[in-house]
Amino acid sequence: MARFLMIAYTTYMHDGRVKRHAEALAERGDHVDVICLATDEQPITNGVNVIGLPMPRYRGESKSAYLRSYTRFFAMAARRAARMSMKLRYDVVIVCTMPDAVIVCAILPKLLGSKVVLDVHDTMPELYRDKFGGARGAAGAKLLMLEERVSSWWADRVLAVHDLHRDRLQQAGVPADKIHVVMNSPDTRIFDRHKNGDSPPNQFTLICHGTVTQRLGLDLAVSAVAALRSEIPELRLEVIGEGDRLAESRALVDRLGLGNQVSFMDLVPVEKLPPLLVKADVGLVPYRPSSATHLMLPVKLLDYATLSIPVIAARLRTVEYYFGDGAVELFEPGDVADLARAIRLLYNNPDLRARLVERSRHALDALNWQTQRSEYYRAIDSLVAERLSQENFDGRERTPE
Structure with missing residues (x-):
């Protein structure tokens, strides 16, 4: 020993x-x-x-x-x-x-x-x-x-x-x-690949969890939800996390009148994450482009993919390196309109969501x-x-x- x-x-x-x-x-x-x-x-x-x-x-x-x-x-x-x-x-x-x-x-x-x-x-x-x-x-x-x-x-x-x-x-x-x-x-003893959660009825739920900082782009996700609220009234964004931009993100939600569309939850232990995540229809990785984020392979992306949740992610170098072959829906980083486009696309296309899950499963095989x-x-x-x-x-x- x-x-x-x-x-x-x-x-x-x-x-x-x-x-x-x-x-x-x-x-x-x-x-x-x-x-x-x-x-x-x-x-x-x-x-x-x-x-x-x-x-x-x-x-x-x-x-x-x-x-x-x-x-x-x-x-x-x-x-x-x-x-x-x-x-x-x-x-x-x-x-x-x-x-x-x-x-x-x-x-x-x-x-x-x-x-x-x-x-x-x-x-x-x-x-x-x-x-x-x-x-x-x-x-x-x-x-x-x-x-x-x-x-x-x-x-x-x-x-x-x-x-x-x-x-x-x-x-x-x-x-x-x-x-x-x-x-x-992710440890598959905790993150089971089988997605067994259900989004609440009459809702299309986006999830974003982890650290809340400027470079990780939560405000972009909030703004995209605001842009789509009339077109997709059942759209919801759930945020699990903490960080130096959490108060600012909450203020943005209030300023945009999104209190019914965006909810916040404190960080939870790793073991408690999967039951919360699997209720989502789509996982978001809305990072801004920078020298740091281009070097990141986001943990949240791996969590979503392991749980068979389709992913929308910023088009960043490391994300494309591992998941660029149609395994996630990519959007131009920092572009709220393009993020809204990706959300709209997955909302209207359940077959595409299923294909993303299947392709991300293949991408994960070498990373298990x-x-x-x-x-x-x-x-x-x-x-x-x-x-x-x-x-x-x-x-x-x-x-x-």
């Missing part, structure tokens, strides 16, 4: 990747501790020891507030990781971005002999440039690119979330032999969780084998003749 520690600036119950990876290790008998942000609700852990740090996750517009929040988490997580490592060493410590600098929490465990994995969930330089813009945003992005390279240099293994993400990391100077791709495929879990095991276990081999070699060196 190997010992693993995961460190992530997130809430365990809401982060599917952290939860999926931790429980994949635990289900085969490994010991897994996860240091993350605490929640009021007790998460379902399936054999994982979750250590919640009592601090909120910051989502907002202040760079200094982000820095303070990250620094506080680093200090608390590093202390906890150090104490636990000195008590009994971990074979591997897995640190999950964002931010990349979270790897500092693994300095002492690495010095004690643990291997370190940097699991890069998103590319921070692009996200920072999109969020803050201008000359300062560009300067900050350059510093974050340097941080990314240094963090990757310190790690023994780097995980990317898809092939284009791997290419981007290599272009930034991360050695190719360090990078393994493990995609964000069983395959990705094997890739995850391979990436992690090779480090455990390296550590044991090094220990044996060091032991032989110390053995007297």
Whole structure:
């Protein structure tokens, strides 16, 4: 039985990747501790020891507030990781971005002999440039690119979330032999491919879940619903999520008089998502175009496709790379009129919705969780084998003749 520690600036119950990876290790008998942000609700852990740090996750517009929040988490997580490592060493410590600098929490465990994995969930330089813009945003992005390279240099293994993400990391100077791709495929124990939900009678329901930020385009979806409300009076949009643009999105709904057409729900644990999602007729991925979003393969897209929900998605590079062959209905990113066109098209064409589901199922075949879990095991276990081999070699060196 190997010992693993995961460190992530997130809430365990809401982060599917952290939860999926931790429980994949635990289900085969490994010991897994996860240091993350605490929640009021007790998460379902399936054999994982979750250590919640009592601090909120910051989502907002202040760079200094982000820095303070990250620094506080680093200090608390590093202390906890150090104490636990000195008590009994971990074979591997897995640190999950964002931010990349979270790897500092693994300095002492690495010095004690643990291997370190940097699991890069998103590319921070692009996200920072999109969020803050201008000359300062560009300067900050350059510093974050340097941080990314240094963090990757310190790690023994780097995980990317898809092939284009791997290419981007290599272009930034991360050695190719360090990078393994493990995609964000939904756990089919939770996300059953069989769509067994029903939209409420006399409604055509759109769903959009996850983080609510400017780049992810929820306001575009709201505006498209407004444009179609007279033409499709039964059209509804359900939003599940939180983020720094949630209040602004609610205000837009009020301003457009869409209180009866658009509803909001707080984030829910991963296990509770499928029963809510399967009631929808169409899943929306309305992202704006940017250097960051062109690098994203949205988790929500994979969730919808796995649940056999037809998808409307922005025409972005990574989306087209994996789902461009008629597996989703694409619209021009940022274009409300074209998003409205796509919604109208799927509303009027149930046969097209069925074809999209079938084609997305084929696109998912190469991305399924069983395959990705094997890739995850391979990436992690090779480090455990390296550590044991090094220990044996060091032991032989110390053995007297």
